[in-house]
Amino acid sequence: MVDLPAKIRVEGLGVSYGDKIALKDLSLQIPANQIFGIIGPAQSGKTTFLKAVNRTIDFVSNATVKGRVLMDNQSVLDASSFTPVKKLSNNGMRDLCGYRRRIGMVAPLPVGLPMTIYDNVTFAPRQAGIRKKDELDTLVERCLTQAALWDEVKDRLDTLGTKLSGGQQQRLTIARALSHEPEVLCLDEFSIAIDPVTTMRIEDVLKELKAEMTIILVTNLVQQARRLAKRTAFILNGELVEEDTTKKIFSGNASDSRTNEFVSGIFG
């Protein structure tokens, strides 16, 4: 079924926060260079899934994790039984920061950091050691252009990122996620706080970006997944209900009846 080699493979992933189980035994393969949709109602574990994939789950102090996550066949998270995040190994990586930079993450609500637009985009590269002014300048222009924001802000790169409109801030967030040249771009319900026009612009951006990187699109708008994703997974209450081609999922005769109900808007 999978026509391209898997960029990310998840095997038996489980996450719990204290006593609360957020993800149960989830296995998935995310193919490279296409948009992979993840749909499901609120609180179903979609955000937790992304946190486990980019290992920011490590910052949630009461989380325990089990299962495996592999990127390019290399293990980045490996726990045979539920393990507190503090005790998770780095899997031979010097630090997790380098790994996290291989993944770009866009949060549901736009977060312009309280620094200039220029600094917003160059923050991560500078922390990673890029200092040359001209290198940073080209990077800013490239990322902002990719995020379809360059024309609007090129004359005022020194204004505060927090002063932009919601839609602009969300594109700034995307530009920032692109600034560390990720191989995978994750978007977590990116359109939740922005207007439809901006949403369409960002969707166009994503269609272009998929040539260069793998995109994981978590969305609560099922139609968005239908428009963009090649394959789609449906998660409910921390469990993977099914994963198939978007066409099949939305055809109305998916293998699981709950999928049909969800995509046709009966619940969720």
Added chain:
Amino acid sequence: MSTPPTENSMRFAETELVRKKQLSERIAQFAFLMMTLAMVLPLLLIVTYLIYKAMPALSLGFLFDLPSRGMRAGGIWPALLGTIYLVVVSLVIAAPIGVLAAVYLNEYAQDNWFTRIINLAVINLAGVPSIVHALFGLGAFVLFAGIGRSVLAASLTLAVMTLPVIIASTKEALSAVPMSFREACWNMGVSRWKTIRGVVLPNSISGILTGIILQVSRAAGETAPIMFTGAVFYKAVQKGDVFAYGLLDQCMALAMHLFTISTQVPGVDEAIPFATAVVLLGTVLLVNAAAIIMRIILRTRKKW
């Protein structure tokens, strides 16, 4: 209220019960207002009275002159200088430790029993009586560490005393920075410390500084902790000598000086203790007011 009742509003006309309710409401409000005023008015009266009694002695010269005739006349320069020394040295010690402790509690500590113990310790440290701090300072710094009664020992004692409050105010400033800023940085592969240094601290520094400034005034007014650890009744200094005290010298201090001349020295010109009190009070209130104004300005100039 004053418009004549129309037929419709008659249905809502004041009944006896409603009128009684309104009366009790007014009485309650009035009583609470009076209670509030009962705290505010004494402050104004006392300050006015202190200034009135201090007028004969208050002058710029009073600040910069040396005491004379066995501290019965003259100015307060050595005491003022000593207070500045104590405050500066104690802040240099307490501020970094307090800020880093708050960073630990707000950014690193997990929600477990150990963190609860630390928080409990902070609360209790803030509640330790100042005279017990004095005993601790005497036992630990003056005697055990062998520093002797000195500016350093007194400042260390003051530092321990101000520490919990710096921790509390810094924690508050740090937790005002939205969690989403931190998550955005972590998502970009920025480490925890670099996130703190690059985003959290720059955006809370003004709140942290305000908290520290408020501490300055507290440290300046303390008497008990420095009484047995470094402050003395009298120390001869040169007029206008800004570097009069070394770290290991004993020093005079404004609060201590007020205590001494009002209780231990007979025959002091009446206006002098009042003037000393006004200077001490004025310094403390000015520093406080500055911090409060700074806080108000910052609140209106939020970046997010």
Added chain:
Amino acid sequence: MEKVIEFIIRVCGISAVIFVFAIFGFVFWEGRELLISGEFNFWKFLFTKEWYPASESNPRFGVLALIAGTASVTVLAMAIAVPFGLGAAIYISEFCGSRLREALKVIIELLAAIPSVVWGFIGLTIMNELIMKLFGAPIGLTVLNGAIILALMSVPIIVSISEDALKAVPDSYREAAIGLGVTRWQMVYKVLLPSAKNGLLAAVLLGIGRAVGETMAVLMATGHAVHIPFDGTPPFFHPLDSVRTLTATIAAELGETARGSEHYQVLFVVGILLFSITFAVNLTADLVVKGIRDK
């Protein structure tokens, strides 16, 4: 590099714990010889009123009178400060507009900033004369004087913590009560005070903690007599008597003792007693506050 910084942060993080133990440890250490010597009787220390620590022939260390001094000043101070503090907190949080609220909060913050030695000076001069004139007392440095000063000193903390407690009551409670047509006063009395009672209790406890530990103000304002202001004749409690508190005793006498002498050591034992009292009060206040949060 980053590991080093994080290590330093961790060390600073536990500094508060270290200092709490260090304070207890060092104060205990300086008084250790007296405490472990066979002569020292803890019950006699607590429950006798003869305080003659400097006597050559027969030194006696009974702190009952000092405890009575601390207790009388604290209780009277709270009797004044609690109603006023709660009343002001209710006014600030429920009855006044937002501008007046901000202004009052600033004033209360300034009130809290007045150094204790200045309060002591006010007690020594202004209050002293006032009490002599009003009550015809021979001396104005009394329990009453100290209590009024302490009340003014602890009111800010009572107001600010009570106001926090009242603010923590959800607005939906207020709206529900007002919707039932009760007056605001009834709402405060029947709804707010019961639901904020833990926070208010904590505020009072912290006020007590502050009053018990206060040194300079009571040293200067209470008249310095080792004396129990209670007796068997009505009215049993004499607020116009002079007393001396535990804190004032340490401050007044420590300077005159030789290190290692019994007198010196007993003052550190008094320090341990004070530390224990305030520790217990603050711990209780904290548990009471935690109680609300868990609910």
